[in-house]
Amino acid sequence: MYSTSHFLVFTFSLLLASTVTVSRTISPEPTTSLLDVSVALQQTVAILSIEPLVQQTLSFSSVNSSSSSSSSLFSLPLHSRETVFKTQHKDYKSLLHSRLARDSARVDSLLTKLQLALNGINGQDLKPLENQILPEDLSTPVVSGISQGSGEYFSRVGVGSPPKQFYMVLDTGSDINWIQCQPCSDCYQQSDPIYDPSLSSTHRAVSCNSPQCGALDTSACRGSSCLYQVSYGDGSFTVGEFITETVSFGNSGAIQNVAIGCGHDNEGLFVGAAGLLGLGGGELSLTKQVKATSFSYCLVDRNSDKSGNLEFNSPFPANSVSAPLLKSTKIDTFYYVGLSGFSVGGQRVQIPPSVIELDQSGNGGVIVDCGTAVTRLPTQAYNALRDAFVKSTSTLKSTKGYALFDTCYDFSGLSRVTVPTVSFQFTGGNSLDLPAKNYLIPVDSTGTFCFAFAPTTSSMSIIGNVQQQGIRVNFNLANNRVGFTPRSC
DSSP states (O other), X not given: OOOHHHHHHHHHXXXXXXXXXXXXXXXXXOXXXXXXXXXXXXXXXXXXXXXXXXXXXXXOOOOOSSSOOSSOOEEEEEEXXXXXXXXXXXXXXXXXXXXXXXXHHXXXXXXXXXXXXXXXXXXXXXXXXXXXXXXXXXXXXXXXXXXXXXXXXXXXXXXXXXXXXXXEEEXXXXXXXXXXXXXXXXXXXXXXXXXXXXXXXXXXXXXXXXXXXXXXXXXXXXXXXXXXXXXXXXXXXXXXXXXXXXXXXXXXXXXXXXXXXXXXXXXXXXXXXXXXEEOXXXXXXXXXXXXXXXXXXXXXXXXXXXXXXXXXXXXXXXXXXXXXXXXXXXXXXXXXXXXXXXEETTEEOOOOGGGTOBOTTSOXXXXXXXXXXXXXXXXXXXXHHHHHHHHHTTTSOEEOOBTTBOOEEEOTTOSEEEEEOEEEEETTSOEEEOOGGGTEEXXXXXXXXXXXXXXXXXXXXXXXXXXXXTEEEEEETTTTEEEEEESOO
């Protein structure tokens, strides 16, 4: 028979074993990532002296007989700004400053677009066009920084027949495709010759009674021809005729009768590019016009001289981290993703779900945007994420903030640094671990790195391209899924 003392020892042993098991469940080993400080700093120096790409001459396949395609695979290379247009900055800190200024203008543009949609206001309500376009009457204030240009990633496409080649800005946050067009009443400087519709055999005016003209937010008529205007929240705008043209995708093929804006008056932050490819979810976007069932892109590090690519109708990678692609009841342009939260070092960050959820009225939610650089989060969510990161990096040497970054570190003299892993937690349970360089970025060439997230007073969150670099982002439009595949550029 067991004595009382034996029973107590046995009971204590069971409790101890139970306690150990519970402890391991609650406090798993923290996950870490390695930041290569040396490589990042080398790139900050190299990007200043990089020679931009020569004006590429792409080969073009014959034009498809149909006006659209829902199955053909189209692929184009993507280039970061500094590999296309020579930077005038002499040091990395000033280059970053100009990038962040453009980024703030970009975010303002997206948030303005959202607010107009939530309030039921479109461009037609803001400034109706007259029967005769008078550019001086349509001009709006342009924000400072016009000489810096806009857009962070560019692709070279062909427009017209025979095709002329142009560098175009890639934009998932807008729908209207447009290009600067002769004759110009006011065109900004671009690297390619300005598109001349009189030299193309496939240029056609869009009629006022066409569905394409009716789908514009701001339109008017001159005779029977449709006029368009697109205004951006940063003060930039483009005004001109709405036309259809043949758009060519290198040797992947070409699509006829794509509706694009032929901009005779274009002002703002678009210096350098010939125009814009709208890849949003609206009816006039390039994705909708080519009837793509999916599209994907892979964005390289903006300090790298390498290129990524843009693909239409590409397959959904089997090894991707997938998340729901959500739709707003108020705006169809933006791509909302089902994000439930974040983790730092393997520990879930405590954020009320309502802070980042998309509600029925169109407020909140998280969009994936290739044009925004730094991920923006509502202040409550940002503070929770930042505080968790700061708590996990107490052994690292902190330094003062820079620009919109309030959490920075001094890594001077270090070659590599181990940091806690930051992860996106998606609705449904999938998790995407970000590489360290996607959330700790250099702000100078001497070793100052900052946590590349920022707060916003808006309810809408934006996953920016710093967090997306090196990750293929695939929008499966047919099945309403978004896939993130690391290391697949």
